[in-house]
Amino acid sequence: MTNEANILGSRTDETLEQHRQVHFYLDQLEVALDAMKEVASVEPMRRLAAQIEGLKERFASHHKAEENEGLFQAILEVLPQRRVEISRLIHEHAKMIEVLEMGRIHAQNGRPEDAAELCADLYTFLAQFRDHERREELLLEEAIRRESETIA
Numbered sequence: 001m002t003n004e005a006n007i008l009g010s011r012t013d014e015t016l017e018q019h020r021q022v023h024f025y026l027d028q029l030e031v032a033l034d035a036m037k038e039v040a041s042v043e044p045m046r047r048l049a050a051q052i053e054g055l056k057e058r059f060a061s062h063h064k065a066e067e068n069e070g071l072f073q074a075i076l077e078v079l080p081q082r083r084v085e086i087s088r089l090i091h092e093h094a095k096m097i098e099v100l101e102m103g104r105i106h107a108q109n110g111r112p113e114d115a116a117e118l119c120a121d122l123y124t125f126l127a128q129f130r131d132h133e134r135r136e137e138l139l140l141e142e143a144i145r146r147e148s149e150t151i152a
Helices: 003-038 043-068 071-078 080-109 112-151
Strands: none
Touching (some): 003 043, 043 071, 043 080
16 A cells, blocks of 8 residues: 555545534534524624634634645645646635635624625525535545555
8 A cells, every 4th residue: 555545545534524524514504594584683693703703713724634734635646637626626715714704704794784695695605615525525535536446
């Protein structure tokens, strides 16, 4: 077994667990947005801002782990032809954190009449984030398949 296989193998379960946790946080944000349909005061907006701050911190940690703790590098060692996709995913990480921060600021300073627009923006963000996570998972699956073929 190659060193790359060991790196990828050690990251696979951890990465899949992190992605399950990310999906849980995304689901929680969706529940919070569903509850915001009838906002009559700023308090739900402020709670949403606090929740977004927590999500932003969790996602930043998740992205850092993917970028700096070897997962993307391990995938590139097995699938060097996927460098452009990995670069795109890393770029999207920074953009997603920016979008969350803008949403947090909007929720923190927003008025109840702004809730519908904010929720629409955050629903769009949720769809984009889920798509991003799905593309990461597909790359990981492809790397695992390729690694298995190389070992066999």
